[in-house]
Amino acid sequence: MSESLSLAQFVSERRENIGLSQTGLSKKCNIPIKMIEDIECGNELFLATSVRQKLAKGLKVEPSEIKKYEKTFDVSLVSDAKYIDDIKIKILAGEGEECVCPVCGEKLVTRIAQMYDLEDVLQLHPKAHCTKCPFQIR
Numbered sequence: 001m002s003e004s005l006s007l008a009q010f011v012s013e014r015r016e017n018i019g020l021s022q023t024g025l026s027k028k029c030n031i032p033i034k035m036i037e038d039i040e041c042g043n044e045l046f047l048a049t050s051v052r053q054k055l056a057k058g059l060k061v062e063p064s065e066i067k068k069y070e071k072t073f074d075v076s077l078v079s080d081a082k083y084i085d086d087i088k089i090k091i092l093a094g095e096g097e098e099c100v101c102p103v104c105g106e107k108l109v110t111r112i113a114q115m116y117d118l119e120d121v122l123q124l125h126p127k128a129h130c131t132k133c134p135f136q137i138r
Helices: 006-019 022-029 033-040 051-059 063-067 080-093
Strands: 108-116 122-130
Touching: 006 033, 006 051, 006 063, 022 033, 022 051, 022 063, 022 080, 051 063
Parallel strands: none
Antiparallel strands: 108 122
């Protein structure tokens, strides 16, 4: 298989080579059929580690084999702390649904973590992650 394959092409070809349908792969990997469809049509370009591991087991390859076909994003483009702070402020203001990923432009999944410090004072921490690339605010 060529290094120029996309993740979608690799998964589709590998699945067909081992004689599985999308539904069969979904069941074998314990991954929703929708995710298999999204991967094979090119909507998923970056996989969570747990998904990559399940998919690798189902496709009978090492996770590193799948990872090399995933699209990588240059997260160094978002080194501007001011932009990150703006996202955090929006999340704390209840405007998290409006936040988009500064790397790929996809809508961010946001939440506010509630934690207590050593003096038992409630601290609010904005969190965000992108479903399409590795960007996250911890």
